[in-house]
Amino acid sequence: MTTTEWYAEFAAREARGQSPTYERLATAVARDAELLGLLDTVPAAKRQPNLLFGVVRLLGGPVDDPAAFHDFAVSNWPVIAAQLRARATQTNEAGRCAVLLPALAGLPQPLALLEVGASAGLCLYPDRYAYRYGEHAVGDGEPVLECAASNLTPPDRVPDVVWRAGLDLNPLDATDPADVAWLDALVWPEHAHRRARLHAAAAVASADPPLLVRGDLVDDLPALAARAPADATLVVFHHSVLYQVPAPRRAAFVELVRALPARWISVEAPDVLGFDGLPAPPDPGLHNVLALDGRPLAWTRGHGQGIAWFG
Structure with missing residues (x-):
C-alpha cells in the first residue's frame, strides 16, 4: 500500500x-x-x-x-x-476491553493476563472497569466502557484476574505525566469521552501498576509467560499490534503463542492474520476481527465501541 x-x-x-x-x-x-x-x-x-x-x-x-x-x-x-x-502508535484505549470481555469471560477462571504491545497497560484491567452493552450493564468500576453489540449475549460478570503483565518495545508509565501526554496526543480531537476515559484508566493503573517488561514479542515472551501463576489460565492477548510487525516476525509470533500453555486472544485487521471466509461486516467501521486461539469470533470497531458477533 x-x-x-x-x-x-x-x-x-x-x-x-x-x-x-x-x-x-x-x-x-x-x-x-x-x-x-x-x-x-x-x-x-x-x-x-x-x-x-x-x-x-x-x-x-x-x-x-x-x-x-x-x-x-x-x-x-x-x-x-x-x-x-x-515513537510508535501506542494508543492505549481502555475501551478495547469491551470487545475483549466476551472472550475473557468464557475462559476458565481465574485469569493471568499477558498483553503483547501493552503500552502503559491500561487494557490489563478488564476486571476494574464497568461496561454498558446497550441496556446491559456489567461491573461497577470506572471508567464505564460503552459498546454497541449485535448477535451477542453480553457476559454477566467481569473476569477474575489474579496476575497482569505487559510486554512492549517501549513500555509507558501511567504515573509519568510525559507518557500520559503522549497517550493523550493519540486520542482523536473530537473524542473528549476517550480523553476522559484515558485519564480515568490511567488512575486505575497508577494505583496498582502492572508488571511491564521492555522486550520483543518473540524473543522475550516465553520468559514473561513463565512468570504467570500456574493455577490461573494464562491469556496472551493483543489489539492492533501485529500490523506493525514485519510478516516473518509475525509468523514467528503466531507459531510461538500457539505453542505456549496459554489461551490466545487477538484483535487485528483480517489480513494481518490471514483470516479467510469471514462473513461481511455489517458496518464498514467494523474492520477488526476478534479471535480466540486463532478462531474468528466477531467483527469489532477500532476503539472497542462496537462488536458484531458472528453468531
Missing part, C-alpha cells in the same frame, strides 16, 4: 463517522505531494496517519486546518521526523 493509499483508506474506513477532523486531514495529506514526499523519507511503518497526527499534536501543531497543518509539518519536519522515528 502506498502512503497516498494509506491516508485515503484511513480517511474512508477509520476516521469517517468518527473524526471529521482526521477524515478531512487524512484526505488532504493523501493529495499533498510535498508532505507525501517528506513522509516517504522515514521508514514505512512510521508513515501511518495516527502516528503523524499524534506527533504534530504533541508538538503543539494544528490539526483542525489542513493548510495550517501542512505549513507546520513542512516547517518543522526535522523535529517531526525525529519523533516519528522514536
